[in-house]
Amino acid sequence: MRLYCLFPITFALITSAAHAGIENAREAYERKDYATALAEFHVLAKRNDTEALSILSIMYLNGEGVPRDVQKAIEYATKAVEKGDNGGLSLLAAMYLSPKAGLRDRAKGLQYLRTGVAKGELNSLVRMADLMLEGVQVPQDFDSAFNYLEKAANRYDSVPAAQGLGQMYEYGLGRPIDEAKALKWYRSVPKTSTRPVLAEIAGV
Template identity: 30%
Template sequence: MNRSLCILSTIAVLIGSAAFAEPSDDFKALMARMDYVAGDYAAAIAKAQPLADAGQPRALTLLGVMYENGRGVTADPAKALEYYQKAADQGYPQAIQNLAVSYRFGELGLVEDDAKARELLAQAAATDFGPSLSELALMLREGEGGPVDMPMAVALFERSVAVGDPVGTAEYAFMLATGTGVTVDLPRARGLYEIAAAQAIDWAERDYGEMLELGEGGPIDLTQALEYYRRSAVQGYGIAAFDIFEMYRANSAALPDTKAEALTMCFFAEAQPPQWDGSEYDGMCDPALADYTPEEITAARKAAAAL
């Protein structure tokens, strides 16, 4: 599982009177991180390795990610674990998060241990680290690694929304939309889904599209619903692809230009493995085929295969 290094949206460098001062080690590690994001792994290692050797936690975590995923180096789970642990021992939240995920899913040679994962996530969440707030909230909501604690899960999700974590924002939107542990609040759910969808969370894009299509929490907007379904579908989310097909079938007069795309998306959904909720779409396009010419069907199958 690839880990996010929590990409910074902005790096502000205040130069002022210290224009020619030696950059801090943390700044140097950020520069290594930028090389990594740009795909220049050799430059990232060249910058990060001496910093990591000196114990700089951001650099240690970066090297951990590179050794875990084999980016610019031969994948080495043991070395990745060593780097993460050294950074985590200094309280660095991203490293603690990565260790927690490794325990949760039994990765990097570790035995799966939800209780240990939950303990580590609590440490990182205490620093207001968004991904850990969300991950811990999920475990508390589902009772993984310990008892269910819905009030604390809700509080952590609320905090994850406040710090801008997209996964936590999407999960809390789901809870508000379905009444899971909270009172249903469709307008707020819709607003939070929109925020998460803007950060390319595929299932949030799909769920936001559904709320737009059905007019849940606000007015119906088929044009925008189609756009968000598309965004989700092109990330490989089969449920959203099938939603485009169903929305066209229910609203063909309002969406006349979507006929060919609808069948393409249906064929694409048919080709996907079972979705997280068990949905499978084999044969689901068949009832609509009578509405298409053989040429249109062939073209749609070809387009779906290219997605």
């Protein structure tokens, strides 16, 4: 079962100019105008904007508008965490756990992921639940997976968390099959969604 959550990347609105800058940078990134996005995000990163730091991490990881540089990706994600954005923890975890980044440090990846879970960070909760459901890199643990998904769904209205809970009830994963409860969770999924999770944008 592969679960990815939708996560509104956080950033501090210091001034209206900064707000305009992040919007312009986001729009440029989404239309794949990477040169413009890169310039805008670099300016914002110097002001310690955590969204800019996180997306710069992704751009360097994927080689979007710049040569691919995993070390720079790590540096930007680490700085985002240092500046108070717990979302960077799940991005770092994804980079160390995924073969795409070429790092493959399971211990370090799980350490970042567990720290994110302890802090109640949305992406970390869903990613850890996903690993526990599959029994990949961690022991299979349906009860803990259920608890993490439930927390993510109730605290953040997470779409993948609600879908995951529905699947657990539908297919009897650590819970008795219960079509009514499965349907309840499926119906709780909103028709609209927010920005994609950092790790999913990064493709890791």
